Amino acid sequence: MGELIHVSRVRIVKDKGPLRRAWIENFPDPVVYGVHGGIKKFYGVEPEQEAPATLDHLVAAVGG
Secondary structure, eight states, X not given: OOOOOOOOOEEEEXXXXXXXXXXXXXOSSOEXXXXXXXXXXXXXXXXXXXXXXXXXXXXXXXXX
């Protein structure tokens, strides 16, 4: 097995509906996740606040 170089430590807090915050170790502010656009339409929800979905974060990371 290769050498372990990093362990991600993340705490996720669900606020209301699809809105949640991810507290990532060593960063002072949380990353906010939720739904928007076609995603909210697909799930049939109308959030009080639209926010990027986890899918958006993954796509941005891969496109990096």
